[in-house]
Amino acid sequence: MQTAQSTVDPAEVAKFEAMAAEWWDPKGKFKPLHMLNPCRLSYITRQIAAEFNRDLQQDLPFQGLRLLDIGCGGGLLAEPMARLGATVVGADAAERNIPVARVHAQQSGLEIDYRHTTAEALAAAGEQFDVVLNMEVVEHVADPLAYLTACQQLLKPGGLMVCSTINRNAKSFAMAIIGAEYVMRWLPKGTHEWNKFITPDELFDLIRNAGLAPVDRKGFVFNPITWQWALSDRDLSVNYVTASIKEAPTA
Amino acid sequence: MTYDSDLLIIGGGLNGPAMALAAAHAGLSATVIDAQPAAGLLRDDFDGRAYALALSSVRMLRALGLWDELAQHAQPMLEIKVSDGRAGEGPLMPFFLHFDHGEIEEGPMGHMMEDRFLRRALNAAMQKSGAITVLNGETVTEQNTTSGHAEVTLASGRQLRARLLVGADGRKSGTASRAGIGRIGWDYGQTALVCAIQHDLPHNGVAHQFFMPPGPLAILPLPGNRSSIVWSETHETAQRFMGLDDAAFLQMLRPRFGDFLGDISLAGQRFSYPLGLTVAKAFAAANLALVGDAAHGMHPIAGQGLNAGLRDVAALAHVLRDARHCGEDIGSIAVLERYQQWRRFDTATLSLTTDLTNKLFSNDNPLLRAVRGIGMGAVNALPALRRGLMREAAGLTGDLPALMRG
Numbered sequence: 242m243q244t245a246q247s248t249v250d251p252a253e254v255a256k257f258e259a260m261a262a263e264w265w266d267p268k269g270k271f272k273p274l275h276m277l278n279p280c281r282l283s284y285i286t287r288q289i290a291a292e293f294n295r296d297l298q299q300d301l302p303f304q305g306l307r308l309l310d311i312g313c314g315g316g317l318l319a320e321p322m323a324r325l326g327a328t329v330v331g332a333d334a335a336e337r338n339i340p341v342a343r344v345h346a347q348q349s350g351l352e353i354d355y356r357h358t359t360a361e362a363l364a365a366a367g368e369q370f371d372v373v374l375n376m377e378v379v380e381h382v383a384d385p386l387a388y389l390t391a392c393q394q395l396l397k398p399g400g401l402m403v404c405s406t407i408n409r410n411a412k413s414f415a416m417a418i419i420g421a422e423y424v425m426r427w428l429p430k431g432t433h434e435w436n437k438f439i440t441p442d443e444l445f446d447l448i449r450n451a452g453l454a455p456v457d458r459k460g461f462v463f464n465p466i467t468w469q470w471a472l473s474d475r476d477l478s479v480n481y482v483t484a485s486i487k488e489a490p491t492a
Numbered sequence: 493m494t495y496d497s498d499l500l501i502i503g504g505g506l507n508g509p510a511m512a513l514a515a516a517h518a519g520l521s522a523t524v525i526d527a528q529p530a531a532g533l534l535r536d537d538f539d540g541r542a543y544a545l546a547l548s549s550v551r552m553l554r555a556l557g558l559w560d561e562l563a564q565h566a567q568p569m570l571e572i573k574v575s576d577g578r579a580g581e582g583p584l585m586p587f588f589l590h591f592d593h594g595e596i597e598e599g600p601m602g603h604m605m606e607d608r609f610l611r612r613a614l615n616a617a618m619q620k621s622g623a624i625t626v627l628n629g630e631t632v633t634e635q636n637t638t639s640g641h642a643e644v645t646l647a648s649g650r651q652l653r654a655r656l657l658v659g660a661d662g663r664k665s666g667t668a669s670r671a672g673i674g675r676i677g678w679d680y681g682q683t684a685l686v687c688a689i690q691h692d693l694p695h696n697g698v699a700h701q702f703f704m705p706p707g708p709l710a711i712l713p714l715p716g717n718r719s720s721i722v723w724s725e726t727h728e729t730a731q732r733f734m735g736l737d738d739a740a741f742l743q744m745l746r747p748r749f750g751d752f753l754g755d756i757s758l759a760g761q762r763f764s765y766p767l768g769l770t771v772a773k774a775f776a777a778a779n780l781a782l783v784g785d786a787a788h789g790m791h792p793i794a795g796q797g798l799n800a801g802l803r804d805v806a807a808l809a810h811v812l813r814d815a816r817h818c819g820e821d822i823g824s825i826a827v828l829e830r831y832q833q834w835r836r837f838d839t840a841t842l843s844l845t846t847d848l849t850n851k852l853f854s855n856d857n858p859l860l861r862a863v864r865g866i867g868m869g870a871v872n873a874l875p876a877l878r879r880g881l882m883r884e885a886a887g888l889t890g891d892l893p894a895l896m897r898g
Contacts, residue, residue, distance in 0.1 A: 265824075265826075267824075267825055267826040275826050278820075278826070279814070279815075279818065279820075279830070282818035282819065282820065283814070283817075283818055286817060286818050286819065297817040298519055298817075300519070303819075320819070320821070321818055321819030322819060323819075324819040324820070324821070325819035348640055349640070349821060350493040
């Protein structure tokens, strides 16, 4: 007698579980992301709460909001957003990340729609979101304006985009490439190409040209004494984050 | 995955209930499991135990809504006098440290509070909270924190699941040992004798700490003409004194105590606690955190045990509140590591300071006595140093958790 074959290969699942464990190990391969994550989350949650008038003290404050996380990786941002009640789509151009993120979301008891796709493809399909998270992606794309225009198309009128990246100057070269990639070995060598980095003013121009209105920018500053990241109003010299709105058309 | 509550707190002494209330304040639910039957916790006769609450602890109790009820039972410590003494010579030596609360703007350095009032206020607040469940007369037989959440099995057979297990179960924490977290520490060779006394003359809100060669003697003011005593002696002497009847015990205490408060008598029972330093090798792991003596039991020389425990509770609640607002998994090691980093440094500093203070003062070497005298004189002559020490004792230094900022 023949038994029904499962399409799930247990060896594959075990591999994805191991990769998920690696993504979520705060002292592992993705340590720099874990170190930055509280700071990123604090900025993102406050911007969303302010824009959509939500109270973070409540359970599920982001209920009813549809959110896209571009470059979701293992789900380090997508999972917290889902935990706060948002309906989350996680997109990653790297196919290998998708089953890994799915396995971890399942372990966390969260429902997240992970897809192997790009911002451009989602925009072409007519998908719409209240919030687009665009964190540490823009410095890796070939055509930033085309990419940010796709992000603009993905937003509903009144929607919010949070975009973070790395500044282009001598200090960011020293910190992000020599420091993070060569000295601390936080990131694989060749992760970043310095000439693709974008200054805050250039990013604001790109965002405006893409049809969005920039509303805020802050720096992520690493404190080597406390070994922690903090938000700064003034110091945008290395890592920084911006918030922009797709203004609703006036009647 | 369904959870019985966000936190599962083992230990219903003082830090456990404080943890439950601080968690509820941060929007999280908690279940407190305590081996004691409920009746024992709510006794209202004075048993002789009292605590010196640092100003930071008072602020925390106020933030949790307990202080209005507790304030009427509190004795403010207006001055602290520290002196070097030898049994039989009386406490007032030429060199002593004098801390007067008039010198710092924050007010009294602390308040004395009897155990019964604190315990009852914590329990009443837990009963009132809709986010807290208390299970009395229950012990944990099994625990598992390795599968992404915390699960325990109780002696009654009941099973509970939560996002985070908090061990507030004291120096011999079963929660820590079941999780395979080892401890380091040493015995001081001293036992603390704790009791309350009634005296003829008023204490005027002055706390005294006498450093005697066998160990320190603290006299801490309680409401009325009563004071709380923490008297440290070598294990052998302490054991001998505990074996004495009340009258003979007082005979031993009188010469050490001196006569500045007039005649003294016992109020309540006598307790003894062997002193030692015990620190858990980790304060946190995935889905697990340790607070209070379960994380670090220290020498109670400056009355900092409960205050340090409450500071753990406030720091953990602060970390959990921020994590909740950011949508993070409150049981994840990424989150709990922040608590561990925050508290391990403070704790190491405090444990070492109290340990060294005790070693320096519990000594009859004439040279050390002279050094101590000069040191105390220097602190008295330098207001900035004195204010710094007072703020340290009041728990106002370092990175304060939100609940303690006042």
